[in-house]
Amino acid sequence: MPRADRFLSIRRDPLSDEVLARGGDPEAHSLLQRTGFVPVARAHETYHRVPTNLAERDEARLATEAVGRLRSAGYHVDCEGDFDTDHRPVHYLPLGASVAHIAERIREATTTDEVADALTDLTAAHDGVLAAVDEVLVALADFHEGLGDTADPHIARRLRYLAEERLGVITSDLSHTRNALADRHAPHPGRSTCTEQVPSNERERSAVCACPPPPRTLPAPPPPPVAAAMRR
Known part of the structure; x- marks a missing residue:
């Protein structure tokens, strides 16, 4: 089942009449900005809107392009019928x-x-x-x-x-x-790469590897006993 941050909605707000995109993760927000949307940061959410002073047909064009790009990248987009599209542009790495x-x-x-x-x-x-x-x-x-x-x-x-x-x-x-x-010209002491080779100064030639063994994981302790209920 897709995660919640893979869902977005792109709809015209009934109060402001703005085309707004809500939901998504940072990658989706980046795709919206690359399509032309403008981020709006509020106290409890960050959403995106189309730029101001656009003609209605240009708003619909941006919204439709955003729907196609987001779906091409694997997002689930709920949108108005005017913004729906089967176009799936190629998703290039930015x-x-x-x-x-x-x-x-x-x-x-x-x-x-x-x-x-x-x-x-x-x-x-x-x-x-x-x-x-x-x-x-x-x-x-x-x-x-x-x-x-x-x-x-x-x-x-x-x-x-x-x-x-x-x-x-x-x-x-x-x-x-x-x-x-x-x-x-120094190795990082905490990032040495194990070559699985035994160094020449190792006395025990049967050793498999000179790396220290991984830390031993202790078994989890058993749960505490539950007190038996008194018989009546």
């Missing part, structure tokens, strides 16, 4: 999945060299992930410079500050960490 793979490499790493190699994809000066994020922030600041609203120059300055100060600190710290690990 760009963020490649960056998340760096975390997986670090979790599986057994040496400092392996972690340094994984961090290089983040910290490389020319084409690392953080360098690309810096380019995005600067490009977004340039876009806001001439956008026209009174708040746009402030937003542009804020974005440049984030690129130069906040992201700069993160990049500097991670680069230092990566370089220090690259010079260390």
